[in-house]
Amino acid sequence: MTAGLVAFVRARFNEELEKARFAGNVVGSRPERFGVGPEEAAEHARFSVAAAEARMVLLDDTVVPYLGTAGPGGRNAEFQLRLLAAPYVEHRDYPHDDVSARRPGSPA
Numbered sequence: 001m002t003a004g005l006v007a008f009v010r011a012r013f014n015e016e017l018e019k020a021r022f023a024g025n026v027v028g029s030r031p032e033r034f035g036v037g038p039e040e041a042a043e044h045a046r047f048s049v050a051a052a053e054a055r056m057v058l059l060d061d062t063v064v065p066y067l068g069t070a071g072p073g074g075r076n077a078e079f080q081l082r083l084l085a086a087p088y089v090e091h092r093d094y095p096h097d098d099v100s101a102r103r104p105g106s107p108a
Contacts, residue, residue: 002067002081004095006059009085011093013056020048059084 024045027034031041063084066077088094 002078005081005085006064006067008088008091008093008095009059009081010056012085012088012091013052013059017049017052017056020045020052024048055084 024041027036027041028038028045031038034041036044059081063077063080066073067081068074069077085094
């Protein structure tokens with residue numbers, strides 16, 4: 001389950017990063033169409049991309065390395081993974097198991 005959930009979350013985060021880049025390009029190319037100035041459009045685009053990239057770093061650097069380890073570190077990593085996956089629990093590809101189907105974000 002854990003490997004499947006990691007792959008699922010990573011795929012969603014990659015999608016979010018792609019969407020942020022696309023939206024930034026669209027709004028940045030014609031900011032007046034969206035009622036914002038060029039500087040505001042560029043700032044929002046940078047923020048959206050940075051937020052998406054930060055989620056990827058969080059997953060890859062602070063969660064994945066500790067999954068399956070004994071003790072509090074492993075339990076925290078499992079809990080963090082479920083929390084990161086929780087917003088996507090109704091996604092058609094969410095890899096449900098008995099625990100996550102009943103309590104998204106619950107520790108294993």
